[in-house]
Amino acid sequence: MEHGTLRTYETTGISCAKAGSAQQVGAPGPDGTIRFEDANGIGFLVRPTARPGHASLRVEGSLGDKDMRRVRALPPRCGRPSATDPLSTFDVFWQTFRENYAFFATRGVDWDAARAKYRPLINAATTDDQLFDILSAMADPLHDGHVGLHADTPTINRTYGGLRPGTLSPTKELDAKTKALIERRDLGGVPLRMFANGAIGYADLPGGLGYIRITRFADYTADGGGHAAEAAELDRALDAIITSAHASGPTAWRGLIVDDRFNTGGADPLGLQIAARLTDRSYVAYAKRTRNDPDDLDAYTRPQPFRVDPAASVPRYTGPIALLTGGSTVSAGETFAHALINRPTGTIRIGENTQGCFSDRLIRNLPNGWLFSLSNEQFLTRTGHFYEGPGIPPHIRTPVFTDDEFRDDRDSAFDRARELLSRPHP
Numbered sequence: 001m002e003h004g005t006l007r008t009y010e011t012t013g014i015s016c017a018k019a020g021s022a023q024q025v026g027a028p029g030p031d032g033t034i035r036f037e038d039a040n041g042i043g044f045l046v047r048p049t050a051r052p053g054h055a056s057l058r059v060e061g062s063l064g065d066k067d068m069r070r071v072r073a074l075p076p077r078c079g080r081p082s083a084t085d086p087l088s089t090f091d092v093f094w095q096t097f098r099e100n101y102a103f104f105a106t107r108g109v110d111w112d113a114a115r116a117k118y119r120p121l122i123n124a125a126t127t128d129d130q131l132f133d134i135l136s137a138m139a140d141p142l143h144d145g146h147v148g149l150h151a152d153t154p155t156i157n158r159t160y161g162g163l164r165p166g167t168l169s170p171t172k173e174l175d176a177k178t179k180a181l182i183e184r185r186d187l188g189g190v191p192l193r194m195f196a197n198g199a200i201g202y203a204d205l206p207g208g209l210g211y212i213r214i215t216r217f218a219d220y221t222a223d224g225g226g227h228a229a230e231a232a233e234l235d236r237a238l239d240a241i242i243t244s245a246h247a248s249g250p251t252a253w254r255g256l257i258v259d260d261r262f263n264t265g266g267a268d269p270l271g272l273q274i275a276a277r278l279t280d281r282s283y284v285a286y287a288k289r290t291r292n293d294p295d296d297l298d299a300y301t302r303p304q305p306f307r308v309d310p311a312a313s314v315p316r317y318t319g320p321i322a323l324l325t326g327g328s329t330v331s332a333g334e335t336f337a338h339a340l341i342n343r344p345t346g347t348i349r350i351g352e353n354t355q356g357c358f359s360d361r362l363i364r365n366l367p368n369g370w371l372f373s374l375s376n377e378q379f380l381t382r383t384g385h386f387y388e389g390p391g392i393p394p395h396i397r398t399p400v401f402t403d404d405e406f407r408d409d410r411d412s413a414f415d416r417a418r419e420l421l422s423r424p425h426p
Contacts, residue, residue: 006036006044009078010364012095013294016078019365043226061227061267062360064288064304064377082367086126089368090119093135096364099294100376106389107142114138128156128368135372136160143389144375145330145357151370164356164391167327168401170264174328175215178262178401182213186414195237196220202241207422208254210246214274217332218266227267234270239314242277247315255421256317258340261326261351261400261413263333268360271336276311278343280318283308285339287380303380308339321347322417325392326400329354337392338379348420349394351413356391396420 004024010017022036022044029035036044043060046068056065082088094115104111118138122131132151139147139162147162163169179201183191192201192213197220201213220233245251256278272285285308293299310316325337334354340347359375366372378386398412399405405412 006046009074010096011075011078012092012099014077014095015082015092015367016075017082017365017367018078041224041226061230061269063268063272063306064290067301084367084369085124086122086131086368087119087124089131089366089370090122090135092367093372094119094138096372097139097374100291100362101142101374102291102300102359102376102378103142103144103388104297107144109141114141128153129158132156132158132160132370145355146359146361146373146375148361148373149370150372153369162357164327164389167355170262170328170330174401175262177406179213181406181409181411182259182414185409186411187211193240195240196233197222200234200237200241205257205418207418208252209418209421210241210253210256211259212241212256213259213262214333214336215262216264216266217268217270217336218264220270227269230267230270231273234273238274238277242315242317244315247317253317253319255320255322257322257324257414257417257421259324259414260329260333260337261324262328263330263336265331265333268332268335271332271339272306272308273311274336275308275339275343277314277316278318278321278340279308279345280310280316281344282310283342283344284382285342286335288377289380290377300378308343318345320345320421322421323347323349324351324400324413324417325349325354325394326352326413327355327391328401329391331355331357334358334387334392335379338381338387341392342382348396348417349392350396350417350420351394351398352400353393354387354391356387356389358386358388 006022008019010019020038022038025035025037032048034046045058047056049056053070055068057068058065098111118134121134135149142162143164144162149160151158168174187203190203192203194201199216199220203211205211220230246253285306287303287305289300289303292301323337323340329337335358337354357375358379359377361373362376363371363373378388380386396416398416400413
């Protein structure tokens with residue numbers, strides 16, 4: 001960081017490459033915080049700390065601070081060009097996972113054995129397509145929705161993404177299919193009222209129930225504007241949905257169905273922002289820690305807790321909630337479900353396990369110009385448990401978006417939620 005430019009480098013025990021840069025925006029704040037912005041409009045906040053030679057870094061729209069420590073100089077290998085041949089590319093891919101991936105044991109994968117199996121298949125004549133197949137095959141047994149590989153060069157344009165077996169990827173086609181089923185069958189032909197650039201839908205249900213469908217925690221505005229604009233748009237949506245009449249008094253919801261079954265993820269803070277409208281008491285949503293020792297699979301940063309604090313000066317709903325989840329509940333959709341686990345007045349989960357990929361994606365570059373991602377963080381409950389891998393289980397298990405459900409025009413999770421919430425409450 002110098003002369004108004006924040007530069008990043010990606011290092012492993014065998015590699016170092018310049019990754020990107022961001023430019024300072026405006027003057028430092030009263031506490032010394034400096035904001036940087038990269039070419040994609042992503043903001044970075046660098047704050048001084050009390051420890052000499054240290055600072056904290058936060059990516060806008062994410063949770064958690066990264067510790068920055070001043071070094072005298074970059075490692076010598078950062079000044080040398082990286083080899084771009086297939087074997088060197090394989091080695092950087094494997095080494096980056098070895099030093100950062102947090103779930104080899106959880107997902108039952110021997111990474112050393114994977115290297116021994118796949119590395120001998122590569123030589124100088126290996127084509128881009130062959131290398132892509134090898135790297136994808138090596139990563140696939142992780143079944144991790146945040147493990148990905150993207151190649152977009154003059155010789156290849158391919159994408160790989162992990163997925164837990166037996167689950168559906170949250171595609172645009174699935175979104176349209178499920179939305180049509182919900183509006184036709186569950187809502188009796190009444191279209192959802194749409195908010196946040198189509199990400200959130202709402203409908204009143206007979207019997208004094210409310211229904212909210214949340215399909216992502218990103219792209220709430222059509223013209224960008226960063227995290228602040230996304231949060232402001234979400235507030236406008238919540239103001240229209242969680243009104244005083246819905247939150248309390250004789251016209252209050254008897255219960256609220258929150259449909260998180262199709263959710264492609266996005267920014268975790270937006271999930272906490274919704275949770276803040278659903279409680280009148282502060283509580284810990286989860287804590288987050290990051291693997292931070294390349295040679296120790298069990299070494300992590302100190303967990304950073306994140307709280308849900310009741311939203312101020314707006315109506316808040318604190319009554320019964322039925323949260324619908326399934327295998328297409330992914331990433332920030334899952335951390336949102338996690339944030340409702342400790343909700344003081346309770347949330348009942350109905351459906352199927354979420355996808356099981358909570359960690360923010362650690363995105364890295366390969367020497368040949370490809371991009372890849374991996375999971376290096378754990379989201380922890382109050383007792384230190386994490387749901388990475390199997391996902392958050394429901395209290396009541398029902399089918400979700402199965403072929404049988406669509407064929408028979410059923411929505412078992414929705415029906416079960418409406419039944420439970422319609423019962424008399426104490």
